[in-house]
Amino acid sequence: MLRTYLAAAGSSVLKRIRPAAAGPLSRVAGPESPRRTETVTADPQTVAEFCRAVGEPVRNTVPVTWLHAQGFAASLSLLSAPDFPAPAMGMVHVTNSLTQLHPVRVGDAVTATVWIDAIRTHPKGTEIVVAAAFDVDGRRCVDERCHYLAKGVRVDGATPHDPAERTPFEAPDATMSWRLTPRTADTYARVSGDVNPIHLNGLAAKAFGFRGRIVHGMYTAARALASAQIRADAFTWDVEFATPVVLPSTVAVRVAHGSALTTVDVWNPRDGRPHMLSSIRTESGTENGTENGTSNGRQ
Amino acid sequence: MTQSPQPTRPAAILGGNRIPFARAHKQYARASNQDMLTSALDGLVARFGLAGERLGEVAGGAVLKHSRDLNLTREAVLGSALSPETPAFDLGQACATGLEATVSIAQKIRLGQIDVGIGSGVDSASDAPIAVSEELRGVLLELNRAKTMSQRLRAVSRLRPSDLAPALPDNGEARTGLSMGEHQAITTAEWGISREDQDALALASHQRMAAAWERGFFDDLVTPYLGVSRDTNLRADSTMESLGALKPAFGRGLSATPTMTAGNSTPLTDGASSVLLSSQEWAADHGIEPLAYLVDAEAAAVDFVTGSEGLLMAPAYAVPRLLARNGLTFADFDVFEIHEAFASTVLTHMAAWESEEFCREKLGLDAPLGPIDRDKLNPNGSSLAAGHPFAATGGRIIASVAKHLKETGQRRALVSICAAGGQGLTAIVEA
Numbered sequence: 163m164l165r166t167y168l169a170a171a172g173s174s175v176l177k178r179i180r181p182a183a184a185g186p187l188s189r190v191a192g193p194e195s196p197r198r199t200e201t202v203t204a205d206p207q208t209v210a211e212f213c214r215a216v217g218e219p220v221r222n223t224v225p226v227t228w229l230h231a232q233g234f235a236a237s238l239s240l241l242s243a244p245d246f247p248a249p250a251m252g253m254v255h256v257t258n259s260l261t262q263l264h265p266v267r268v269g270d271a272v273t274a275t276v277w278i279d280a281i282r283t284h285p286k287g288t289e290i291v292v293a294a295a296f297d298v299d300g301r302r303c304v305d306e307r308c309h310y311l312a313k314g315v316r317v318d319g320a321t322p323h324d325p326a327e328r329t330p331f332e333a334p335d336a337t338m339s340w341r342l343t344p345r346t347a348d349t350y351a352r353v354s355g356d357v358n359p360i361h362l363n364g365l366a367a368k369a370f371g372f373r374g375r376i377v378h379g380m381y382t383a384a385r386a387l388a389s390a391q392i393r394a395d396a397f398t399w400d401v402e403f404a405t406p407v408v409l410p411s412t413v414a415v416r417v418a419h420g421s422a423l424t425t426v427d428v429w430n431p432r433d434g435r436p437h438m439l440s441s442i443r444t445e446s447g448t449e450n451g452t453e454n455g456t457s458n459g460r461q
Numbered sequence: 462m463t464q465s466p467q468p469t470r471p472a473a474i475l476g477g478n479r480i481p482f483a484r485a486h487k488q489y490a491r492a493s494n495q496d497m498l499t500s501a502l503d504g505l506v507a508r509f510g511l512a513g514e515r516l517g518e519v520a521g522g523a524v525l526k527h528s529r530d531l532n533l534t535r536e537a538v539l540g541s542a543l544s545p546e547t548p549a550f551d552l553g554q555a556c557a558t559g560l561e562a563t564v565s566i567a568q569k570i571r572l573g574q575i576d577v578g579i580g581s582g583v584d585s586a587s588d589a590p591i592a593v594s595e596e597l598r599g600v601l602l603e604l605n606r607a608k609t610m611s612q613r614l615r616a617v618s619r620l621r622p623s624d625l626a627p628a629l630p631d632n633g634e635a636r637t638g639l640s641m642g643e644h645q646a647i648t649t650a651e652w653g654i655s656r657e658d659q660d661a662l663a664l665a666s667h668q669r670m671a672a673a674w675e676r677g678f679f680d681d682l683v684t685p686y687l688g689v690s691r692d693t694n695l696r697a698d699s700t701m702e703s704l705g706a707l708k709p710a711f712g713r714g715l716s717a718t719p720t721m722t723a724g725n726s727t728p729l730t731d732g733a734s735s736v737l738l739s740s741q742e743w744a745a746d747h748g749i750e751p752l753a754y755l756v757d758a759e760a761a762a763v764d765f766v767t768g769s770e771g772l773l774m775a776p777a778y779a780v781p782r783l784l785a786r787n788g789l790t791f792a793d794f795d796v797f798e799i800h801e802a803f804a805s806t807v808l809t810h811m812a813a814w815e816s817e818e819f820c821r822e823k824l825g826l827d828a829p830l831g832p833i834d835r836d837k838l839n840p841n842g843s844s845l846a847a848g849h850p851f852a853a854t855g856g857r858i859i860a861s862v863a864k865h866l867k868e869t870g871q872r873r874a875l876v877s878i879c880a881a882g883g884q885g886l887t888a889i890v891e892a
Contacts, residue, residue, distance in 0.1 A: 335647055335715055337768035338637040345596055345623065352619065389636075391766075414714075415638075419767045431714055 164357050166235055170242035174249035187319045190246055191278040191290075198236035198276045204228070206268040212353040216384040224266040226399065227384035229274070229304050230258075231354035233294035236276035237308065241290065247281070248288055248312040252370060255379050256289070258401040260306040265395050270298045279307060282323035287313040289325060329402055331427065333434035336414035338389065340428075342377050343410040350381040376406040382413075382438045386426035389417050394444040404436040413437055472567035473744050473751035474890065477860020478505035479734035480686035482848040483693045485586035489731035492687065494523045494530060498537040498583040501733035501853075504684030505579065506542045509737055509749065515544040517575025520562035521735075522553045523583050524851035524881075525630050527590035534581065555881035556802065557760070558582050559855025563736050564888060567755040576743040580859070582852030583733035589630050596624040634881060636766045641773070641881060642803070646712025646721050648771030649805040652812050659725035659804035660704040663845045665835075666801055670842025671697035678841060678868070682860050694728055694848035725804035730848030734856030736863075752863035753874075758888040759783035765883040770823075773806045775885030776877040777813040781824050783875075783887050790830070795871035797833050798862045800854055800878040801844040810877065841865060854878065859890065866892040 188194050209228055210220045218225045241250035266272055279293035289311055296304040347361040356378055359366030367375045383401045392399075407413060407428075414431035418424065422445040428438045480500055483489045489497065498521060506512055521534035530536070535549040554561040563580025570578065593601070596619070603616035632640050649659075673679060674691055683690075696703075709719035710726060744751050761779035763770035776799070784790060791814075799807045813819045814830035821827070841861055844854055855878055862874045876888040 335650075335768075336639070337647075337766070339633075339639050339643070341638065343623075345621065348619075348621070349596070417767050419769070 166238050166242070167357060167359070170238055170250040173242040173244060173246075174251035177249040187247070187281050187317070190243070191281045195278050196240070198240060199273060200232075200236060201271050201273045202232050203271050204266060204268050209268050215349045215353045216381065217388040218384075222267055224268055224270070224272075225384070225388070226260055226262050226304055226306075227380065227387060229266060229272065229296045230260070230294070230306060230380060231356065232272065233274045233276045233296070233306065234354070234356055236274065237292045237294065240276065240278055240292070241310070246278075247317045248290065248315045253290065253310040253312050255308060255403055256311045257309040257403065258306070258380070258383065259309075259399070260304060261396075261398045262304050263396055264298075264301065264303045266296065266298055266303050272303075273297045280321055280323075281317055281319075282321045284311055284323070284325055287311055287315045288317045288320055289323065328404070329439050331404070331429070331436040331439060333414065333429050333431075333436075334416050334427075336416055336431065338415035338417065339412055339431075340385065340415055341410070341412050342407055344375055346381065347375060347377050347409060350378050354378065354380065356380070372406060373408045375409045377409055377411075379403045379406070379438065382407060382428055383440060386415070386428060386438065386440050387442065389415065390424045390426050390442050392424065392442050392444065396444070398443045399440065401438060401440045403438050405430070407437050467572060469571040470573065470740055471754045472570040472738050473741055474753045474755055474859060474863040475737040475739055475744055475749050475751055476505070476509065477682055477734065477736040477856060477863070478508055479683055479853065479857055479860070480504070480732055481683055481689045481692050482730050482732035482850055482853070482857075483689050484848060485729035485731055487587075487693060488687050488689045489585065490587040492585065492731070493588050494526065494533060494583045494585050494733075495536050495540065497585065497686070497731065497733035498523075498533065498581060498735075499540040500684070500686050501581060501583065501735045502537055502541040502543065502579065505735045505737055507684075508681065509747075511737075512542040513544050515546045517578045518566065518569060519543070519547060519549040519579040519581060520552060520565045521549065521579075521581035521583065522551045522558040522562060522852050523585075524553070524555055524558060525584055525586060525589050526553075533583075537581075537583075553852075554760075554884060554886060556800070556849070556851045556854060557878045557880040557884060557886035558852035559734060559857075560758075560859065560876065560878050560886050560888060561760075561855070562852075563738065563855055563859050564755065564758040564886070566738050570738055570740050577737070577739035579735050579737055580856060581733070581735040582854070582856050584850040584852045585731045586729035586850070587731050592628045594624050594626060594628050596621070600624070634765075634772065640711070642711035642721060642726060643714075644765065644772035645803045645805060646715060646719065647768070648774060648809050649720060649803075650712060650715050650717035651771065652805075652809045654720065654805045654808045654812065656705075656720040657701075658808055659720060660701055660722075662801070662804040662807060663704055663725040664699055664701060666839060666842045666845040667696050667699040668842075669840060670695055670846035673841040678864070682864060692847045694730060695846050699724075721803060721805060725845065727802055727844045727849035730850045732848065732850035732853045734853040734860065736856045736859050752867040753890050753892050755859070756889040756891050757783060757787055758886060759786070760884065760886045762885070763883045770883070771809065772881070772883055773802060773879040773885075774809065774813065775883055776879050776887055777810045777819070777885075778824065779885045779887040780810075780814070780875065780877060781820075781826060781830060783889065784830070787889060789873075789889075791833060794873050794875045795837060795869075796840060796862060796865060796874035797838045798843065798858050798874055798876045799839065800849075800858065801839065802849065802879055804845060806879055807838070855886075859888075862890050866890065
């Protein structure tokens with residue numbers, strides 16, 4: 163994984179100097195783009211370690227956040243391929259949309275298929291949509307779209323797109339408080355395999371413009387999903403990342419349960435600015451939101 | 462085979478003994494939970510002449526409990542003057558532990574399983590269990606499981622200097638990370654409980670408990686310990702001015718003006734308590750006149766994790782169920798012993814029972830339960846004055862209220878204790 167990051171960093175530097183050769187984007191994104199496929203067994207011990215790290219109960223089912231981590235290395239290697247038109251390092255995870263159709267169980271052999279779904283225009287640069295599908299015995303269990311923003315990067319031929327407005331946020335009274343420390347990021351890096359240096363090294367984080375190490379956005383999201391205690395087999399989960407959590411921090415959290423919609427918001431209690439807004443829908447029929455994906459489900 | 466329900470018999474409260482409660486890290490700083498519980502039991506043994514007696518069972522527990530204290534109550538029994546053949550068990554229901562222990566013993570007596578037993582509880586916030594950090598614990602366990610040198614090295618390589626820092630128990634709720642005070646601050650703000658009302662309740666608690674000490678009410682309920690002969694948190698000279706001068710301690714991050722201070726919240730306290738219960742026959746055989754009877758109990762729990770109800774609001778739900786089962790209303794009670802975790806806890810419970818909306822929407826009642834006469838509330842003071850060694854509070858209240866009924870000739874008391882985890886336990890004590 164560290165090697166993947168080094169490769170990503172190397173290719174990112176090269177792309178800064180000499181942009182990737184222009185060619186039809188359909189070669190790297192969309193239905194015809196290359197797929198990375200890998201089959202991993204959801205080892206009960208490994209999944210349990212992940213669960214302990216993000217606050218999920220250790221159960222016979224696999225949290226979708228563990229599945230996300232299994233697709234992450236493949237997505238990073240796709241984003242750092244030589245012919246990919248934007249540098250992978252410095253990309254920001256802005257939103258994440260995931261639908262679970264059926265739960266994956268520990269012991270299942272999960273086939274993860276990862277591809278670049280779209281490269282789209284964004285007012286601040288270019289948005290990359292990475293798709294991941296998780297199948298067990300040929301049955302689709304989970305579908306995911308991760309939206310990354312390459313700030314200040316223009317890609318010729320990017321699909322014109324108007325991203326959804328950010329969900330307005332006014333800090334309510336908190337129902338929870340989480341203490342996040344550098345060890346939180348160490349542990350999440352270990353169990354997820356995401357060893358991006360902005361999470362693990364203060365100097366690296368500063369080099370990328372952060373005040374210090376920041377916690378993995380997907381850690382915050384995973385812990386939020388765990389806090390929602392969703393026990394439905396099928397659900398759609400939308401996450402909007404707003405500002406990073408610089409470590410150490412104590413963040414404010416509110417979990418709000420509706421009949422079919424649960425929201426979990428995480429913000430900075432000092433200035434009221436949101437870190438992450440998320441929602442989980444358990445009704446059937448609302449699941450196609452993930453295909454277009456940028457909506458956070460609350461509008 | 463069909464079985465008819467067994468007839469039950471009354472469970473008498475014969476008396477109690479506790480050590481004076483002391484603020485944490487003071488006089489009892491070097492006493493363990495087991496030390497304090499043993500002392501409380503020995504005081505009870507001395508008071509009722511139980512030395513060498515084999516009792517039916519002793520129940521007890523502690524909230525802040527070291528993992529080695531798996532048999533805390535049994536160890537205390539073994540260290541006490543009771544017969545070593547007296548069985549004991551530990552249980553836990555956060556701050557309701559002491560009351561649940563007493564209720565458990567009462568129910569065993571009611572069912573005829575035992576004739577006599579002790580309900581007890583203890584807590585030390587001073588001699589607190591310290592654990593290694595979760596990270597170090599993970600590495601140590603991983604090392605233990607490792608079979609090869611490379612597995613061991615991989616485990617050790619995870620270790621960072623900060624992992625060596627010990628983990629102290631904290632009062633945060635496991636699922637929310639918010640302290641109990643911060644949770645209650647949210648509830649206090651929702652119910653609009655004023656600072657003045659909270660301070661007045663705290664003042665009354667101190668004044669009534671001071672008066673009770675003065676007239677010797679606690680003389681046969683408390684045995685001095687380690688040079689302490691009165692609850693050290695008690696401030697007989699408290700005034701509205703002195704309480705009003707304190708700065709808010711909780712709820713400072715909320716939109717509402719914070720109202721909860723160190724004066725109208727309970728401090729961390731060390732202490733232990735015990736209550737002797739028996740059948741009427743056992744009491745008569747031993748020439749002991751019962752103080753009162755533990756008649757019934759009801760627990761409730763609320764969903765505080767999502768914020769849909771306040772952490773400490775469960776007693777507001779338990780009480781109406783307990784009343785309905787026993788066909789009683791507030792008018793049938795002479796005394797209300799509501800544990801003062803915070804002054805605002807008591808005040809929100811009472812506001813809830815007076816609220817038509819709450820009683821209709823949340824409790825499903827046609828009419829509110831109604832107000833509680835302040836003169837009947839905590840007549841000898843409660844936790845704001847005595848302090849609150851979590852698991853010891855139940856025993857303090859049951860012994861005190863039983864004696865109060867005996868002394869005043871009053872008939873019936875309602876006991877209510879809120880607990881962490883969104884729980885509450887309530888009980889009826891009758892003369």
